[in-house]
Amino acid sequence: MHPATQQHPPTGSDDDDLLLGIDIGGTKLAVGVARRGRFAITGELASIAKEPVRGPGRPDDLIPRALELARALIAGEGGKLGAIGISIGGPLDHLSGRVVNFPHLPGWRDIPLCDRVAGGLGAPARLDNDANLGALAEHRWGAGRGFDSMVYLTLSTGIGGGVIVDGHLLHGVGSAAGEVGHITVRTDGPRCPCGNRGCLEMMASGTSIARRTREALATAPDPILLRLAGNDPAAITAPMVLQAADEGSALARGIWEETAEYIAVGLGSIIHILAPPLIVLGGGVAQAGEKLLEPVRRRLRDHVFYVPLDRIRVTGAALGHDSALTGAATLALTMMPDGG
Amino acid sequence: MHPATQQHPPTGSDDDDLLLGIDIGGTKLAVGVARRGRFAITGELASIAKEPVRGPGRPDDLIPRALELARALIAGEGGKLGAIGISIGGPLDHLSGRVVNFPHLPGWRDIPLCDRVAGGLGAPARLDNDANLGALAEHRWGAGRGFDSMVYLTLSTGIGGGVIVDGHLLHGVGSAAGEVGHITVRTDGPRCPCGNRGCLEMMASGTSIARRTREALATAPDPILLRLAGNDPAAITAPMVLQAADEGSALARGIWEETAEYIAVGLGSIIHILAPPLIVLGGGVAQAGEKLLEPVRRRLRDHVFYVPLDRIRVTGAALGHDSALTGAATLALTMMPDGG
Numbered sequence: 001m002h003p004a005t006q007q008h009p010p011t012g013s014d015d016d017d018l019l020l021g022i023d024i025g026g027t028k029l030a031v032g033v034a035r036r037g038r039f040a041i042t043g044e045l046a047s048i049a050k051e052p053v054r055g056p057g058r059p060d061d062l063i064p065r066a067l068e069l070a071r072a073l074i075a076g077e078g079g080k081l082g083a084i085g086i087s088i089g090g091p092l093d094h095l096s097g098r099v100v101n102f103p104h105l106p107g108w109r110d111i112p113l114c115d116r117v118a119g120g121l122g123a124p125a126r127l128d129n130d131a132n133l134g135a136l137a138e139h140r141w142g143a144g145r146g147f148d149s150m151v152y153l154t155l156s157t158g159i160g161g162g163v164i165v166d167g168h169l170l171h172g173v174g175s176a177a178g179e180v181g182h183i184t185v186r187t188d189g190p191r192c193p194c195g196n197r198g199c200l201e202m203m204a205s206g207t208s209i210a211r212r213t214r215e216a217l218a219t220a221p222d223p224i225l226l227r228l229a230g231n232d233p234a235a236i237t238a239p240m241v242l243q244a245a246d247e248g249s250a251l252a253r254g255i256w257e258e259t260a261e262y263i264a265v266g267l268g269s270i271i272h273i274l275a276p277p278l279i280v281l282g283g284g285v286a287q288a289g290e291k292l293l294e295p296v297r298r299r300l301r302d303h304v305f306y307v308p309l310d311r312i313r314v315t316g317a318a319l320g321h322d323s324a325l326t327g328a329a330t331l332a333l334t335m336m337p338d339g340g
Numbered sequence: 341m342h343p344a345t346q347q348h349p350p351t352g353s354d355d356d357d358l359l360l361g362i363d364i365g366g367t368k369l370a371v372g373v374a375r376r377g378r379f380a381i382t383g384e385l386a387s388i389a390k391e392p393v394r395g396p397g398r399p400d401d402l403i404p405r406a407l408e409l410a411r412a413l414i415a416g417e418g419g420k421l422g423a424i425g426i427s428i429g430g431p432l433d434h435l436s437g438r439v440v441n442f443p444h445l446p447g448w449r450d451i452p453l454c455d456r457v458a459g460g461l462g463a464p465a466r467l468d469n470d471a472n473l474g475a476l477a478e479h480r481w482g483a484g485r486g487f488d489s490m491v492y493l494t495l496s497t498g499i500g501g502g503v504i505v506d507g508h509l510l511h512g513v514g515s516a517a518g519e520v521g522h523i524t525v526r527t528d529g530p531r532c533p534c535g536n537r538g539c540l541e542m543m544a545s546g547t548s549i550a551r552r553t554r555e556a557l558a559t560a561p562d563p564i565l566l567r568l569a570g571n572d573p574a575a576i577t578a579p580m581v582l583q584a585a586d587e588g589s590a591l592a593r594g595i596w597e598e599t600a601e602y603i604a605v606g607l608g609s610i611i612h613i614l615a616p617p618l619i620v621l622g623g624g625v626a627q628a629g630e631k632l633l634e635p636v637r638r639r640l641r642d643h644v645f646y647v648p649l650d651r652i653r654v655t656g657a658a659l660g661h662d663s664a665l666t667g668a669a670t671l672a673l674t675m676m677p678d679g680g
Binding site for chain 2 (some may be wrong): 163176177181194195198307
């Protein structure tokens with residue numbers, strides 16, 4: 001008559017504990033709650049709340065709002081909160097749980113985010129950057145299942161990544177391992193806002209694809225691209241370039257191949273250093289699927305000879321937009337007494 | 341009256357076991373024996389035998405000769421052989437103990453080297469490549485003491501390396517991790533024998549320094565360099581270039597700065613992927629010491645911004661030419677029952 005009670009004795013088993021994930025982005029805030037027992041098997045969040053960042057998004061606005069959303073989800077699920085994982089972009093110290101600098105929103109300098117969230121919700125909290133948590137989620141629940149080691153890249157407006165070695169996220173000094181967007185892939189390339197030249201992010205992000213296409217259009221008008229952009233080159237986006245390539249635009253095909261080449265040069269450096277058995281490409285640009293993966297794999301064969309490429313799987317991410325949030329809940333899972 | 345017997349009871353303590361290191365190079369064979377107890381503290385080999393590779397150097401010549409040298413050293417030391425570590429260059433499978441291909445000597449394809457050495461000497465054997473074992477030796481006994489993670493590069497006629505993460509050598513697929521000589525550091529650079537363009541090895545090895553200097557001399561004669569080379573540009577070596585830079589040759593200084601720049605680009609990619617707390621430069625080119633390290637550190641500041649460089653030590657190797665042999669004995673040490 002009370003199946004739920006029968007499954008979960010009133011004393012409350014560990015499996016019934018709740019895990020909380022919080023994902024703080026430059027434009028959106030997302031919170032997700034998972035029931036530990038189910039999550040450890042499926043990687044599925046039980047409930048999610050997402051909203052745009054309202055107002056300026058300072059820590060004193062956003063942290064209380066995240067706590068409010070979390071309390072509402074926890075109350076809805078019912079149960080004891082066991083642990084909290086937090087995803088945020090930019091420099092942070094995963095050991096002390098402090099955000100060093102979150103450049104997308106004002107006032108986020110040297111913020112003891114974990115202490116504030118843990119204090120507000122009464123459970124231990126850890127944080128990591130969004131790309132690392134995307135890697136953790138893909139490793140545990142997505143394309144990385146069954147692999148000990150992998151490198152994850154998220155190809156989006158920017159490019160980030162995470163490195164997993166023998167089942168563990170690699171952090172490095174300043175929690176800065178996996179900054180794969182700033183590998184040099186074109187020595188004489190344009191200067192990146194980071195200060196380096198020809199960074200992977202400058203040459204292969206969605207922003208770069210659109211920029212390089214606009215630059216090429218200035219000297220070689222392309223009717224297919226112009227039609228897709230409503231005759232406004234400034235409106236060009238990376239998906240339009242892919243679409244135009246599909247429709248036969250030589251210019252778009254050239255840009256796309258060039259993008260694959262830059263990614264292959266970057267992956268080549270990663271492969272020569274780590275020889276990982278798996279590379280997972282996620283983020284908006286990677287939603288092109290085989291249209292990106294095929295030329296990247298093909299061009300890798302021009303750059304890698306001493307590492308056996310036939311033993312390196314290069315594939316797309318299996319999880320979608322919520323991978324950082326799922327990764328945050330996964331971080332919470334790993335904090336539970338018997339690991340998860 | 342019998343201090344040796346008093347220190348080492350006749351039953352034979354583990355500390356009295358012998359460890360054997362074998363280093364098979366393209367031109368030389370080296371064998372070293374260590375007494376475990378002392379080696380575990382000092383990293384010092386008790387006795388070493390080295391000789392040039394005589395004759396063609398096929399496996400059926402070289403392996404028996406290595407066993408012969410090993411037996412002589414073991415007999416000289418007296419004691420029970422506990423474990424064997426073997427260093428060799430080129431593709432190998434550290435798990436099965438097979439040499440896939442050692443391109444510097446004939447007949448070295450798919451050779452079960454560990455089985456043959458272990459069978460011949462009656463102790464377990466493992467192998468790894470020379471750069472990985474150099475990394476292991478530097479980590480345990482040299483510049484890497486006290487660091488959990490590090491990247492080691494050997495800048496010699498070629499460029500190799502080894503990656504240590506959380507105290508363990510990273511192997512990757514095909515035991516091919518640490519092939520840092522083939523990171524792309526100049527996208528439009530000359531083609532490397534490996535097939536890729538602008539590899540670190542093509543731009544910054546001792547061979548490359550000499551080649552680039554000869555090329556530059558063809559259009560800009562330099563009296564200092566020509567004098568050092570006895571008026572024979574073909575005789576130029578990397579140490580001559582360093583010497584000429586010291587003596588004020590602008591051409592040599594330019595080549596040297598360019599070399600530091602290529603190394604900095606390569607280290608930049610390594611740093612963005614791993615953010616290691618320590619990078620150790622070994623091999624002949626790194627014997628320039630601060631004359632190499634200073635410009636490399638300075639130029640790194642043009643390439644790395646999101647990883648805190650002030651927390652990454654870039655330094656020279658502490659061990660000398662025998663680091664691969666010491667690393668082989670260290671590998672043997674790690675094979676002993678209680679780890680070492």
